[in-house]
Amino acid sequence: LVSRENHAERSVVRVGGVPIGPGTMTLIAGPCAVETPEQTLQAAQMAQAAGATLLRGGAFKPRSSPYAFQGLGEAGLRILADVREETGLPVVTEVVDAHDVELVASYADMLQIGTRNAQNFALLQAAGEAGRPVLLKRGMSGTIEEWLMAAEYVAQRGNLDIVLCERGIRTFEKATRNTLDVAAVPVAQRLSHLPVIVDPSHSGGSRDLVLPLTRAGIAVGADGVIIDVHPHPETALCDGPQALVDGDLRELARLVRDLPPLV
């Protein structure tokens, strides 16, 4: 279903009216985690000023440590819905458990499936039945084929509104949080008609790498990028070191604005 074999044209997926696909460079930005209404609104306004047309933000956070901030849950979803009301930005947010899909879908414009759940088949199937577009991250140790098969699980349930996200893979290299597999973008686009975006924040894991990796994503033809933004990264409850602040966002805005026409 997601293969290009029987579907030569690359697809455009619309999220609350915002297109992601060929001819677009959609900027999705916002806080890694929803912490407070003020922090989320500020991050959304920063993102919007930089050209973002979709808001990201996690209310359910899949953390490696059970002692780390796990997210605000439904209270976080309510904050996201309020910020959408205030800014007009449609919301992309993660769902980590199949039992929460209906709840998250009742607030979100797009469901994110994270790298740790890339082969949680029950979750993928539930997301496929939720009536919302799905942002499907690549498993951190997943092959491109496994990633596309994960998309197939969603598609089999009748939902072809899927956007693939290359978010970096595990390699021997420790200088970056993950290794952005830039080649995965054109390979996935060759094999699948689905749009493919990159996550320069979770791959590099460091603020100074976000703009270079965004440029890399644009250079290999990604259909969009998803970026962490925080008004006060030094106090962030999740992934502060990779969050962009105002100064970087001005450069990001220039980068997105000055893009040559995309084909």
Ligand code: PEP
């Ligand atoms: C995220 O985008 O908030 C996230 C946790 O990403 P990943 O699943 O790629 O680690």
